[in-house]
Each structure stands twice: as structure tokens, then as C-alpha cells.
Amino acid sequence: MYTQGLDQAGKDKQLASEAEDRLSAFQARVDAEEKIEAKDWMPEAYRRTLVRQISQHAHSEIIGMQPEGNWLTRAPSLKRKAILLAKVQDEAGHGLYLYSAAETLGVSRDQMVADLLSGKAKYSSIFNYPTLSWADIGAIGWLVDGAAIMNQIPLCRCSYGPYARAMVRVCKEESFHQRQGFDIMHALCSGSDKQKAMAQDALDRWWWPSLMMFGPNDSESKHSAQSMAWKIKRFSNDELRQKFVDVTVQQADFLGLSIPDDDLQFDDTTGHYTFGEIDWQEFLDVIAGNGPCNRQRLEKRKQAHDDGAWVREAAQEYALKQAARTAA
Amino acid sequence: MSKQEWPLYEVFIRSKAGLSHRHAGSVHAADDQMALDNARDTYTRRSEGVSLWVVRSDRIVASDPAESAAFFEPAEDKIYRHPTFYDIPDGVENL
Amino acid sequence: MNSEQALNRYTLRLADNALILAQRMLELVAAGPELEEELANANFALDYIGQARMFYSYAAEREGQGRTEDDFAFMRDEHEFGNLLLLEQPNGHFGDALVRQFLFEIFYRHLLDALTQCADQRLREIAARAIKEVDYHCRHSSQWMIRLGDGTGFSHARVQASLDDAWRFTGEMFVADDVDKLMQDGFDGPDLAAIHALWRRDVGKVVAEATLDLPADEWMADGGKQGRHSEHFGFLLAEMQYLQRSFPGATW
Numbered sequence: 001m002y003t004q005g006l007d008q009a010g011k012d013k014q015l016a017s018e019a020e021d022r023l024s025a026f027q028a029r030v031d032a033e034e035k036i037e038a039k040d041w042m043p044e045a046y047r048r049t050l051v052r053q054i055s056q057h058a059h060s061e062i063i064g065m066q067p068e069g070n071w072l073t074r075a076p077s078l079k080r081k082a083i084l085l086a087k088v089q090d091e092a093g094h095g096l097y098l099y100s101a102a103e104t105l106g107v108s109r110d111q112m113v114a115d116l117l118s119g120k121a122k123y124s125s126i127f128n129y130p131t132l133s134w135a136d137i138g139a140i141g142w143l144v145d146g147a148a149i150m151n152q153i154p155l156c157r158c159s160y161g162p163y164a165r166a167m168v169r170v171c172k173e174e175s176f177h178q179r180q181g182f183d184i185m186h187a188l189c190s191g192s193d194k195q196k197a198m199a200q201d202a203l204d205r206w207w208w209p210s211l212m213m214f215g216p217n218d219s220e221s222k223h224s225a226q227s228m229a230w231k232i233k234r235f236s237n238d239e240l241r242q243k244f245v246d247v248t249v250q251q252a253d254f255l256g257l258s259i260p261d262d263d264l265q266f267d268d269t270t271g272h273y274t275f276g277e278i279d280w281q282e283f284l285d286v287i288a289g290n291g292p293c294n295r296q297r298l299e300k301r302k303q304a305h306d307d308g309a310w311v312r313e314a315a316q317e318y319a320l321k322q323a324a325r326t327a328a
Numbered sequence: 329m330s331k332q333e334w335p336l337y338e339v340f341i342r343s344k345a346g347l348s349h350r351h352a353g354s355v356h357a358a359d360d361q362m363a364l365d366n367a368r369d370t371y372t373r374r375s376e377g378v379s380l381w382v383v384r385s386d387r388i389v390a391s392d393p394a395e396s397a398a399f400f401e402p403a404e405d406k407i408y409r410h411p412t413f414y415d416i417p418d419g420v421e422n423l
Numbered sequence: 424m425n426s427e428q429a430l431n432r433y434t435l436r437l438a439d440n441a442l443i444l445a446q447r448m449l450e451l452v453a454a455g456p457e458l459e460e461e462l463a464n465a466n467f468a469l470d471y472i473g474q475a476r477m478f479y480s481y482a483a484e485r486e487g488q489g490r491t492e493d494d495f496a497f498m499r500d501e502h503e504f505g506n507l508l509l510l511e512q513p514n515g516h517f518g519d520a521l522v523r524q525f526l527f528e529i530f531y532r533h534l535l536d537a538l539t540q541c542a543d544q545r546l547r548e549i550a551a552r553a554i555k556e557v558d559y560h561c562r563h564s565s566q567w568m569i570r571l572g573d574g575t576g577f578s579h580a581r582v583q584a585s586l587d588d589a590w591r592f593t594g595e596m597f598v599a600d601d602v603d604k605l606m607q608d609g610f611d612g613p614d615l616a617a618i619h620a621l622w623r624r625d626v627g628k629v630v631a632e633a634t635l636d637l638p639a640d641e642w643m644a645d646g647g648k649q650g651r652h653s654e655h656f657g658f659l660l661a662e663m664q665y666l667q668r669s670f671p672g673a674t675w
Contacts, residue, residue, distance in 0.1 A: 308456025314574025
């Protein structure tokens with residue numbers, strides 16, 4: 001009895017050293033570029049980080065259907081209509097792949113959806129901006145998908161196998177998304193003055209929110225270092241943002257559009273563009289729920305979920321009856 | 329009324345005749361027929377397949393990673409099972 | 424109207440059916456009961472847009488006046504559209520939209536089947552392509568009819584009400600007007616009376632398995648095929664045609 005406390009202390013110590021061994025073995029696997037699979041041992045924080053990141057990514061795809069879906073019924077040609085629908089459908093598919101990847105970590109899709117609808121889970125800030133003209137559909141494809149693909153390609157090599165595999169599929173399918181956006185912008189910029197003005201207005205409104213998509217500056221990013229060590233993340237926010245600016249400016253020049261940033265300049269010594277300061281207050285506001293469309297987006301999602309409840313239940317009830325009939 | 333989500337199914341696709349089915353991902357569905365439809369509508373949109381299998385995820389029997397040493401390492405030292413183990417004398421062909 | 428003109432009108436009606444149904448389905452995007460069903464809805468809408476484009480392109484070719492598929496879709500007025508009234512009705516809830524799909528698709532499947540035997544080669548080819556898509560749609564919508572009908576007490580009552588409500592729009596599918604008759608006589612086109620019998624058989628089978636009751640054939644609405652539409656239709660077109668009408672002659 002007297003030694004109970006001591007025994008416990010000894011056991012704790014032993015447990016601690018076992019945990020440390022497992023942790024370093026895990027890190028060694030990651031460092032060796034081995035993939036971690038669903039049933040492998042992993043640190044709890046690794047699992048939590050992945051669930052957070054993958055579900056946020058899935059939510060972004062699902063909420064992201066709305067701003068573009070907003071123009072499906074008004075697309076200006078049958079060809080554009082079909083292309084846009086195929087793209088919005090891909091987003092539903094990508095949400096589905098990503099939810100599936102997160103489910104391998106032991107969290108249910110129901111739970112993730114509940115977290116989204118309650119406002120607990122986040123999604124990309126960009127989808128809280130409105131699509132006000134047809135040119136916005138072009139700008140989203142060109143800029144938002146362009147930014148997304150830069151983020152996503154490195155994720156194909158993420159240390160977590162199911163996420164990496166989902167991302168391979170996503171990236172393969174998304175390769176047409178940015179092109180169709182640029183194609184819309186190109187058609188507008190080759191059109192009438194009014195169409196060109198529409199394109200410029202869309203660029204003006206989507207440029208800065210697109211830069212915000214890469215997340216806070218590296219100095220402010222709280223999860224970055226650990227995610228890099230775990231090879232969930234391969235490049236820093238600022239590195240990716242810089243890459244995006246560098247390639248996009250040239251594309252805007254081609255279209256004859258001007259980037260809405262007076263400080264934008266090419267730096268001969270670095271070979272990169274320098275650009276103005278992002279309005280981080282706006283970013284924080286939108287993340288906190290105060291963007292132009294936050295409420296509307298969640299409300300629509302919630303409505304769909306609630307309206308579908310009787311349908312999901314009916315299907316389940318029918319499956320139960322069928323199973324009972326087969327058993328009888 | 330039940331509040332549970334539809335069960336999860338794993339989806340396997342044969343991309344063309346002559347190849348085996350390969351795991352593609354998963355879908356939720358209330359019943360087997362729906363699982364097949366959902367797999368079709370989700371995973372074969374770009375002509376990825378000519379045949380589909382779906383199976384409820386909870387029906388899959390899987391090996392345990394904790395036992396992977398006992399399961400898989402004993403095969404590693406049986407190198408005589410591989411043709412590269414054998415030296416072929418010079419001058420012998422078609423072996 | 425001679426039979427060549429009837430064929431033009433007939434082709435446009437097929438195109439209009441596909442386009443207007445697709446347009447209603449587009450309103451359902453991001454509002455499905457489950458993610459997987461979202462993908463299915465988009466697949467089917469894409470099939471219909473594709474069919475509409477094939478029929479419009481053929482109609483444009485036949486007309487030979489330089490009009491394009493988009494001119495037909497975006498620059499015609501209400502009375503020039505010949506789609507069925509059933510297809511332009513607002514979506515309502517999942518059961519309403521499902522019943523609309525189901526009732527139309529069973530009909531459309533048999534119509535396409537008949538068209539694969541007609542005397543016009545292009546229509547035969549388009550129908551042969553479309554029927555594969557619509558076969559799958561029928562499977563999907565039939566299964567859902569059964570799930571909802573034989574699901575919970577609530578879903579049963581709800582989908583029965585949807586069926587009762589939509590029934591009055593089904594008569595129009597089988598009433599042959601001049602265009603239908605010229606198409607049948609001049610090009611071995613579909614025999615709507617025969618299709619009606621097949622439709623009743625197939626719909627009846629699914630409805631019975633779904634434990635639902637087939638509504639009685641009472642008063643039936645008509646006029647869609649001849650361009651007399653419901654009030655909803657003008658709004659659907661106003662939305663769909665808005666950009667083309669605001670920017671006449673623009674390229675997109």
C-alpha cells in the first residue's frame with residue numbers, strides 16, 4: 001500500500017518512455033517518406049490535425065459549390081452550362097472523397113457535417129464572397145482554382161496515405177477547372193467593352209480574397225511548423241502565395257487586365273513580384289463568420305440537410321424492411 | 329426516427345477487361361443497390377471503369393498493423409522463392 | 424404543315440424537353456438530401472443538356488438558316504418552346520422532383536426506343552445514344568420511388584401526394600397532335616397509344632412495388648407541346664436567357 005504511489009510513478013515513467021519510443025519511430029517513418037495508413041499507430045495530435053485539415057478541405061468543396069452553382073441556371077451558352085455543371089459536380093465529388101479520407105481516421109461524416117452546420121468547423125474564407133456577374137465564374141476558375149491547385153498538388157505527397165490518394169484523384173480531376181476559368185476570362189476580354197469591364201470588375205473583387213486563401217503569413221501561422229515536420233504540409237503559406245502571384249500576373253497581362261495592387265512590382269534581384277499588404281482584418285472577419293455570404297452559405301447547407309432528413313430516413317427504413325424480408 | 333448515417337461501402341473498379349478490380353474509394357448508401365448506383369455516379373464519371381464491386385466497409389476482414397511483423401516478415405527471408413536467387417551458369421539460355 | 428416541317432418541330436420538342444428538365448434540375452444543385460445523390464442529379468442533368476444540344480444542333484442543321492443551338496435555347500420566346508408542362512413545374516420537395524423525373528423518364532425511354540426505329544437516320548442515332556443514359560435514369564428514379572413509397576409512413580404519404588399532384592400533367596404525353604401524327608405517318612415515328620400502354624405497365628409495376636396507389640385518370644392539363652405554358656415558365660426562361668438577352672450578339 002505504501003509503495004502504491006511509487007509503483008504508479010514507475011509505471012508512468014515506463015509509459016512515458018514507451019510513448020517516446022513510439023513517437024520517434026513514427027517520426028522516423030515519416031522522415032523516410034513512408035506513408036502512414038489508417039490503422040497504423042499515430043500520435044493523437046497528428047490524427048487531430050489531419051481530421052481538422054481534411055474535414056475543412058471537404059467542407060470547402062461542399063460550400064464551394066454554392067457561389068458557382070449560383071450561375072448554373074444563368075450560364076450564357078449550353079456549352080458553358082455543361083462545363084460549369086461538370087465542375088460543380090466535381091466539387092461535390094471532391095468533398096465526398098475528402099470526407100471518406102477523414103472517415104478513415106475514425107470520425108463520421110455525420111459528425112463532420114454537424115460541426116460544419118453548427119459553425120464549429122471552418123471552411124475556406126473565399127467561398128463567403130458573392131458571385132455577382134458571369135465574369136466571377138471565370139475569376140473563380142482562374143484565380144481560386146489556380147490558388148487551390150498550388151495548395152493541393154503538394155498534398156498528393158502528404159504523409160497520410162488516404163489523404164494523399166484522395167488528393168491525387170482530386171488534382172487529376174481539377175486540372176480542367178482552372179483552364180475553363182481562364183477560358184471564360186479570355187472570351188470576355190476578347191469581347192465587347194462591357195464584357196471586358198465585367199472581367200476587370202471580377203478580378204478587382206477576387207484578387208485579394210484569392211491571396212488570402214493561402215492563409216496567414218508564415219510568422220503568424222500557428223500550425224505550420226508541426227505540419228511541415230509531419231509532412232502534411234510541404235511548402236509554407238508565403239512560399240505558395242508568392243508562386244501564385246508570380247504566375248498569375250503574367251496571365252493577367254495576357255488578358256489585358258490590371259491587378260488591383262499599386263504596390264505590385266517585379267523585383268529584378270529576386271526574380272519575384274513584390275506585392276502590397278493583405279488586409280488581414282478582412283481575412284479575420286470573414287473567418288470569424290462576418291463575410292458577405294457566411295450566413296447565407298451555411299443557411300443553404302442547413303436547409304438542404306434538414307429538407308433531406310425524411311428522404312434519408314425513408315431509405316434507411318426501406319433497407320431495414322428489405323433486410324427483414326430477406327431474412328424471413 | 330433513426331438519426332444514424334447511411335452505412336459506408338468500399339468501391340472497387342475494374343478499369344478495363346483483363347485487369348483486376350482496384351480500390352477506388354468509398355460511398356455512403358442505404359442499401360446495396362444504392363451503393364452500386366452511388367459508386368457509378370461518383371467514381372466512373374470519366375470512364376474509369378467497366379465493372380464495379382461494392383462491399384460494406386464493416387464486412388471487410390483486415391489484418392492488424394500491430395501484427396504485421398508476424399504476418400509479413402517471415403516471408404522476407406525466403407529469398408529462394410524468387411528467381412533472382414539462382415545463379416545461372418554462363419552458356420545456359422532460355423531458363 | 425408538311426411532314427418535313429413536322430420533323431423540325433418534333434426535333435425541337437425533344438430538345439426543349441431535355442433542356443427544360445435539365446434547367447429545373449440545375450436549381451437542385453447543392454440542395455440534395457445526401458452528397459451521393461448530388462452527384463447523381465448532376466450526372467443526369469449533364470445527360471439532358473447533352474441531349475438537348477444534339478437535338479438543337481440537328482434542328483439548326485435542318486432549318487439551315489444559320490441559327491445555333493444557343494439561338495434556340497436563349498433567343499426564343501415562351502410560346503416557341505414545345506416542352507411538356509410536367510417538366511417546367513417547380514421542383515417542390517425531393518418527392519415532387521422525383522415523381523416528375525420518374526413519370527417522364529419511363530415515357531421518354533419508350534419514346535426513344537420507338538425513335539431508334541424511325542425513318543430519320545439522325546434521330547435514330549441520337550435516340551440510340553440517349554436511351555442508354557435514360558435507361559439508367561429509369562433505374563435510379565424507380566428505385567427511389569420504391570424507397571420512398573415503401574419507406575416510412577411519412578415518406579409514403581408524401582410521395583403519394585406528389586404522384587397525385589403530378590398525374591394531371593401526364594395526359595399530354597400521350598395526346599397526339601398534328602406534329603405527332605405527321606411524324607408517325609411520315610417517318611415511322613412513335614405510336615403514342617402504344618407507348619401509353621407500355622408506360623402504364625411500367626409505371627404501374629413500380630408504383631405497386633412502392634406500395635403506392637396509381638391515381639385515377641381525371642382531368643388532364645395540356646398545351647405545353649403547342650407552346651401554351653404555365654405561369655412558372657416565363658420566370659424559368661427569364662432566368663435562363665438573361666445574359667444572352669442583356670448582351671445581344673455577344674460571344675461567351
